[in-house]
Amino acid sequence: MVKKESLTSLKLLIFHFHATNTIIISFLPLYLKFKGLTGTEIGWVLAIGPFASIISQPFWGYLSDKYKTVKRMLILSTIGMLIISVIFFQMDSLLTILILGALFFFFSSPVGALSDSLAQRQAQQLKISFGSIRMWGSVGFAFSSLVVGEILTKFGIQVIVWPYVIIGTILLIIAFTISDVKSEEESTPVNLADISMLLKNKPFIFFLLFMMFITITHRANDSFIGIYITEVGGSEGLVGIAWFVGVISEAAVFAFAGLWFRKYSPITFVIIASILYCIRWFIYGMAPSPYFIISFQVLHGVTFGIFYIAAFDYVTKLIPNLLQSTGHLIFYSVMFGVSGIIGSMAGGKMIEAFGGQIMYLGMGLFTLLGIFCLVGYQIWMKRLEVKVKTAGT
Incomplete structure (x- = not known):
């Protein structure tokens, strides 16, 4: 205990x-x-x-x-x-x-x-x-x-x-x-062959793939929001304020998660957060000043806070207790590792070639594609659940 x-x-x-x-x-x-x-x-x-x-x-x-x-x-x-x-x-x-x-x-x-x-x-x-x-x-x-x-x-x-x-x-x-x-299953030894359980877990793998449409844009924003703020006339000090506003709102969302999180399924919250991400990127793409961006940085807490809690909880349900740490760290490496590499490289190319506004509008469109994928994934998972229940009766 x-x-x-x-x-x-x-x-x-x-x-x-x-x-x-x-x-x-x-x-x-x-x-x-x-x-x-x-x-x-x-x-x-x-x-x-x-x-x-x-x-x-x-x-x-x-x-x-x-x-x-x-x-x-x-x-x-x-x-x-x-x-x-x-x-x-x-x-x-x-x-x-x-x-x-x-x-x-x-x-x-x-x-x-x-x-x-x-x-x-x-x-x-x-x-x-x-x-x-x-x-x-x-x-x-x-x-x-x-x-x-x-x-x-x-x-x-x-x-x-x-x-x-x-x-x-x-x-x-x-x-x-x-x-x-300790969990009840932790008396069972884990070996490398058990990792294949995760690789064969189609719901887990497909969720990670579709999730990346959102997390790539999140990581691109992490890398280039500072440059974008200076691009529209801001200073290093305003970059710091933007981060502070975003992280404080994130803490508030985490703190009150117990009040809202169980109202819907985790995958539903992932989709809701993705829709808010899409709106956020389009808003940033039309930013006339750094203060405009800072005023909307409260959306960082709402988007990342909801998305991360819901996605982490959903992954926890998809993987066996025996491999919780492995599954969590694979999720983490996809969200922050793979997505970080792609987001940084693609975002860097876009902001250099077209500027920050086009980069954020492109991120909005990419997120929109991810929303369609996640909605399709949710429908597929519901059909799988129906098949399992039907087979069990």
């Missing part, structure tokens, strides 16, 4: 991981620019993260299921993340930055997915909403974006390693205090 003390520790762990993640997402590009890298070279370094996550997240998920522990995998990956980060931030040449960057992301990328997997299990046992736990990641992101931003403004981007290591060390200490959540 999960103790309340362990739940508090997990919330603190999620808070501090996303606080460290903010430093990488928001300030690493500026640090690499300070190091003298060109825009193209910075793009290569940032692309290393999604590439590494495609390999590392299923790998760590498999180890977690095989050895029946999320806690130990979190501790090991956090230790690796901390050690490599100190070396990574000292590198100056592009080659060494790329090599150390790949190692860094190999250890850091699974921490968020493993903690979310553990949060989902604890939420199920305690009969509380997953969002009420996951919201602490959004709070950590918002807190770090303001505090670390002020520190770097005062002391310079070159001190980025210190807030990262300090927050990361607190994260490691907290990781030792969390508890694993």
